[in-house]
Amino acid sequence: MTYQNFSLAQLQALDAAHHLHPFTDHKDLRGAGSRMIVRADGPYVYDSEGHRILDAMAGLWCVNVGYGRKELAEAAYKQMLELPYYNSFFRCSTPTPVLLAQKLAEIAPKSVNQVFYGSSGSEANDTALRLIRQFWVLEGKPEKNRVISRKMAYHGSTIAGTSLGGMSGMHDQLHGAVPNIVHVMAPYAFENAEPGESEEAFGLRAAKAVEDAILEAGADKVAAFIGEPIMGAGGVKIPPRNYWAEIQRICRKHDVLLMIDEVITGYGRTGEWFASQAYGIEPDTITTAKALTSGYQPLSALLVGDRVAETLTEKGGEFYHGYTYSGHPVACAVALANLDIIEKEGLIDRVREDTGPYLAKVLQEALGDHPLVGEVRSFGLMGAIEIVADKASRQRFEPSGHAAVVVRDHAVVSGLMMRATGDTMIMSPPLIWTRETIDTAMEMIRTALDKAAQDLLK
Ligand SMILES: *Cc1c(COP(=O)(O)O)cnc(C)c1O
Numbered sequence: 001m002t003y004q005n006f007s008l009a010q011l012q013a014l015d016a017a018h019h020l021h022p023f024t025d026h027k028d029l030r031g032a033g034s035r036m037i038v039r040a041d042g043p044y045v046y047d048s049e050g051h052r053i054l055d056a057m058a059g060l061w062c063v064n065v066g067y068g069r070k071e072l073a074e075a076a077y078k079q080m081l082e083l084p085y086y087n088s089f090f091r092c093s094t095p096t097p098v099l100l101a102q103k104l105a106e107i108a109p110k111s112v113n114q115v116f117y118g119s120s121g122s123e124a125n126d127t128a129l130r131l132i133r134q135f136w137v138l139e140g141k142p143e144k145n146r147v148i149s150r151k152m153a154y155h156g157s158t159i160a161g162t163s164l165g166g167m168s169g170m171h172d173q174l175h176g177a178v179p180n181i182v183h184v185m186a187p188y189a190f191e192n193a194e195p196g197e198s199e200e201a202f203g204l205r206a207a208k209a210v211e212d213a214i215l216e217a218g219a220d221k222v223a224a225f226i227g228e229p230i231m232g233a234g235g236v237k238i239p240p241r242n243y244w245a246e247i248q249r250i251c252r253k254h255d256v257l258l259m260i261d262e263v264i265t266g267y268g269r270t271g272e273w274f275a276s277q278a279y280g281i282e283p284d285t286i287t288t289a290k291a292l293t294s295g296y297q298p299l300s301a302l303l304v305g306d307r308v309a310e311t312l313t314e315k316g317g318e319f320y321h322g323y324t325y326s327g328h329p330v331a332c333a334v335a336l337a338n339l340d341i342i343e344k345e346g347l348i349d350r351v352r353e354d355t356g357p358y359l360a361k362v363l364q365e366a367l368g369d370h371p372l373v374g375e376v377r378s379f380g381l382m383g384a385i386e387i388v389a390d391k392a393s394r395q396r397f398e399p400s401g402h403a404a405v406v407v408r409d410h411a412v413v414s415g416l417m418m419r420a421t422g423d424t425m426i427m428s429p430p431l432i433w434t435r436e437t438i439d440t441a442m443e444m445i446r447t448a449l450d451k452a453a454q455d456l457l458k
Contacts, residue, residue, distance in 0.1 A: 003038050003048045011036050011048065022157070040067035043430055043437055045417065055417045056427040056441055061232060061264045062295030065341045066432040072296045072334050072341075079333035088117075088327040097327035100336050104301055107273040107339070111282045114309040116302040117327040121263035121289035122156025124300035125226075128285045129160050129178070130321050132224045132257050135308045138315040141220070146180040148213045148225045148256075152188065154233035155226065155261055155287075164226055167234070182217070184209040186231060187239035190375050190386055190394075203240030211250045224257035224284070225250075229275035232264035235424035236384035238377050244279035257284040257308070263300075267291035268342055268431050270380035271352030278380075284308050294338045299331035347431040356380040358435050366442040370449050372407070372456070381433065385425040385445070389456070396423050397456060406455055410448035416441055 003011060012033040021029060036048035043066055045055050058064060065072075079096060086094050101115040116131070118124045129147065136144040147164065149155070155164035162170045163178035166186070171177060185192055187206035189199060197205070214222050225247065231237035251258045260283040265275035269291065272278040276286060284307055289300035304312075312319065325331070342348060356378070363376040363383055374388035387404045389397045397403035404420035411418045411425075419426050429441070 003036060008036060008048045009033075042066050042068060043433060051415070053412065053415055053417050054437070054441060054444070056429045057417050057419055058291075058428055058430045059295045060290070061269075061428045062290035062293075064268055064291040064431045065294045065338060065345075065347070066430040069294070069296070069338075069341065071337050072294065075333045075337035076297065076330050079330045083329050085329065087324065089322060094327065094329045096329040096332040096336065100301075100332040103336065103339060104303060108286065108303050109274065109276050109282050109305075111307075112286060112303045112305045114304040114306075116304060117325075117332070118289075118300040118302070118323050119298040119325045119328070119331070120156070120300050121261075121287060122158040122161040123323060124263070124287045124289055124302040125155045125164055125261065126158055126160040127302045127321060128226075128259055128287055129164065131302070131304065131308065131312075131319070132259065132285065134319055135257070135311055136223050138311050138317070143221055144223050146182065146217050146222045147259075148210055148222060149181055149183050150186045150227055150231075151183045152186045152231060152234035152237065153183070153226070153228060153261075154231070155228075156263075182213055184213050186234065186237055187243045188231070188235075188237040189240065190377075199240045200242055203243040204246060206239065207243055207246035207250060210247060211254070214250070214254050214256060219254035219256065222254065222256050224259045226259040226261060228261045228263075229265045229279055230270070230379055230382055232382070232426075232428070233421060235421045236377070236382050236426045236428075238379050238382075238384075244281050248281045259283065259285045259287070261287045263287055263289045264291075264382070264428065267339070268348040268351060268380075269382060269428065271348060271356050273348065292338070293331060293334045294341075296338065297328075297331035297334040298325075299328065299335055301335075342431070345432075351380050351431055355431075355433055355435065355438065359383055359438055362438060362442050366446055367449065370446070370453075372403070372449050372453050381429055381431060383427045387423050387425060387452075403452070403456055407448050407452040410451040411444060414444045414447050416444040416448070418445070 015034050016030045037045050038048050039046050045053050104115050105113040116127050133145050149164050151166040153166040155161045160178050162174055163181050166183040189202050193202040260276055262274050266288040270278045276283055284305040286303040293299045360378045363378055367373050367376055372387050374386035374394045376385050389395050401422050404423050404425050407425055408418055408420040
């Protein structure tokens with residue numbers, strides 16, 4: 001099969017000759033050749049050779065309403081004809097981002113009512129970092145500029161995003177991170193809890209690591225704490241239930257701002273509009289992107305809480321920051337149509353009441369007893385499977401990260417797109433998945449695990 005007038009081999013040669021991919025070993029890719037995804041519909045993507053693949057990653061955590069949505073294409077088309085672009089600098093605005101901002105204020109936690117736009121999650125985190133530092137300057141405390149983050153966190157790939165994140169491989173390639181950012185233990189019980197430690201005790205201990213870092217720096221030097229409610233790229237690491245309330249208590253006690261990165265968890269994935277609502281916290285900033293447009297357009301929205309916004313508005317002085325495409329009308333039109341679909345189709349209620357609990361149940365039932373599976377866990381429509389060599393001792397395969405890739409490759413061959421990160425298999429399907437789609441996926445994963453076990457345990 002060909003794509004337009006190109007064979008797969010021709011496209012792969014051009015790809016290798018001209019296209020540098022994100023997060024890729026280019027020598028390795030050149031040898032392997034890339035899979036060409038040429039179209040998509042509903043929960044499926046199709047490659048150039050006609051294979052249909054069930055997309056358990058929703059693209060890259062973003063296509064929450066599924067593929068092939070005409071409403072989103074029409075919203076973009078209409079906006080492009082009417083006003084394809086105008087900036088919101090220099091006392092100008094355009095209506096679409098204004099209406100979207102109003103909508104976002106309506107669905108966000110109560111104390112969050114302002115929006116700063118960008119085109120990606122990384123940009124939004126850059127904005128967040130600059131904004132909270134500016135906030136403390138305006139408050140007359142410029143020395144309160146440190147940020148506490150966590151190991152294994154992912155906050156994007158720009159220099160600020162990488163510095164905020166806690167991925168050691170990424171840090172090694174930074175050659176100079178943004179200063180004054182420290183990383184503490186992640187609330188990842190599977191690897192970090194002591195034998196016999198209860199979930200609650202571990203949750204308090206993981207939160208205490210944040211307080212210890214605040215006390216070590218001195219609270220008058222710490223601007224904010226940043227964290228993903230559920231770590232995504234780090235391996236769908238779900239914290240103990242008591243962790244976030246405790247983090248919020250600690251932040252308030254020491255007057256440290258709470259920055260929450262909901263680039264993955266935002267817009268329905270956890271069964272609420274935002275995971276902050278699922279965990280009952282009121283952050284000072286909420287970073288969002290990905291599912292804001294279901295990936296149909298690049299758009300991010302940094303949601304800004306009243307405390308920070310009021311200082312910015314009351315004290316005044318120009319905040320020298322923004323992007324050409326801040327508040328891009330076409331991206332904002334698509335976002336409005338996307339939020340409309342999520343609402344009208346009741347996708348969030350479906351995740352909270354039906355598919356989320358169902359996924360948790362069948363992950364356990366269908367995969368929990370598999371010899372390669374050390375743990376399954378999920379929250380809403382985010383799931384993870386820990387791959388181990390020995391179930392009882394939780395010993396991993398050598399070399400680290402290899403086993404999950406073997407499982408992943410078998411899954412893709414069997415028609416299911418999942419991701420491997422470290423020794424963890426992760427999934428984050430579109431919110432349009434039904435119980436039947438989940439059943440189908442579980443069968444494919446079980447088959448992939450069986451095949452991987454033959455490879456790995458021989
Ligand atoms: C993807 C992601 C980002 C970065 O978003 P980009 O659009 O890729 O820049 C930031 N934070 C989290 C939690 C993410 O998952």
